[in-house]
Amino acid sequence: MSEQDFIPKSYTNSIEKGSFAWSSPSNIALVKYWGKKNDQIPENPSISFTLNNCKTITKLSFSKKEHNDDFSFEVFLDNEQKDDFKPKIQTFFKRIERYLSFLKAYHFKIETSNTFPHSSGIASSASGMSALALCLMSLEKELVNIDSTLNADEKSLDEEYFIQKASFLARLGSGSACRSLEGDLVVWGKHDSIEGSTDLYGVKYPYKVHENFKNYQDTILLVDKGEKQVSSTVGHNLMHDHPFAQERFKQAHNNLSKLSSILKKGDLDAFIALVESEALTLHAMMMTSMPYFILMKPNTLEIINKIWNYRKATDSKICFTLDAGANVHVLYPENEMKNILEFINNELVEFCQKGQYINDKIGFGAKQL
Structure with a gap:
């Protein structure tokens, strides 16, 4: 098209x-x-x-x-x-x-x-x-x-x-x-190894996805509810003269190829490593642009460290990702929901603004009403 x-x-x-x-x-x-x-x-x-x-x-x-x-x-x-x-x-x-x-x-x-x-x-x-x-x-x-x-x-x-x-x-x-x-x-x-992919619109991921990634959960920790000091539009534009831009674009292509293999095999450990690296790379691009800026807050980092400690102590498959802001998306398999919600309530809620978070999960798109 x-x-x-x-x-x-x-x-x-x-x-x-x-x-x-x-x-x-x-x-x-x-x-x-x-x-x-x-x-x-x-x-x-x-x-x-x-x-x-x-x-x-x-x-x-x-x-x-x-x-x-x-x-x-x-x-x-x-x-x-x-x-x-x-x-x-x-x-x-x-x-x-x-x-x-x-x-x-x-x-x-x-x-x-x-x-x-x-x-x-x-x-x-x-x-x-x-x-x-x-x-x-x-x-x-x-x-x-x-x-x-x-x-x-x-x-x-x-x-x-x-x-x-x-x-x-x-x-x-x-x-x-x-x-x-x-x-x-x-x-x-557009990605060479994903059939039908295009710059013009989104396409459903066309390949097999392992059962490990079905019914995945996303609890969104609301760290900062204020307006961002730098809009996404401005942030995107700062990539035009970014010293690391071309390497980042190559990295994203490579990571999407790796993720295709991970999704097929159901490799949760590799999923965690790739998704968290992508989140931190996004924010690294912001911190190394000119002008530079930081959208993470101190509580964002507190949450990340708590997640890392919990994963090490329990061998959980919990991980985090970030959007272009301070909030933390906590991703985890459905079979860990009870334990992870306890962990969130016991250890992470204190870092959320007014203790607020949203429990969400994978969905299947828009609906006409």
Whole structure:
């Protein structure tokens, strides 16, 4: 597929007004991407676990308007109008107008809410932008007026295109959003040994995954719920002149190859080593850019050391990963859940802001409501 394949030919149907609603989850990358080219293209491939409980629910209401001269929309979070969200949506609409030519024909009301606490330090851009992209694709599907007499194979191809284009659009809003539509493992970025992988959208990981990685758990420790002092967009841009950038991009390619073997064999020890190394490398890139910055907090490091000590003492298969922030994602197999939740409550909660954490697990993507 290329960008050209996502440009609509014509809309054969006409709709005056209506609404669509989708829920879409967040995701946590195992092999990280850090650094972007133009048009939200990643400098290296990444792979993520799709989450189940941390999700955004978005309802998109639309009504035809007289003049098609500009975008017209309003945004609500938890029933409260949020004009400070509008610039990001405006930028998103500008980027995707070429691929959804109906955008200026409607006034949109975007109503959104998250299942995780607002300002919890969990990035909602992945879940939010993917949910919005899916709502817009639902409208386009109605405007295209797909023939209801399609046979099973044609319908399957149509559904595949729908998800691919929704992921493609979501990427133009937030890079990692393209990994939130499906599950349980999604790859984004061209990788020579992963069939179907592309820089344009996320694809379901196509190979066998060992039972060890089924029903994996993710408890998210909320270390710092404040706004990051450096946004991810700024951080990505600092990779352009980073002295270690090219080696990092090669490392990510190599680690994704290694992870494919690990996922097939079920090697939990190798999984732990690779995932934790990736998390620390992400933050090492931040600390060695110019200007440099640190998003980890003292309590992030306390938690990491506690996890290492617990793993050494108990031979647990617990590990951590980090996003571009201070919070810690604690990953572990389902069969260790009871013991690890005890460990979290006994030893890690004190390092969380107001003792807050979220229990999550691997999920399987977005759902239309």
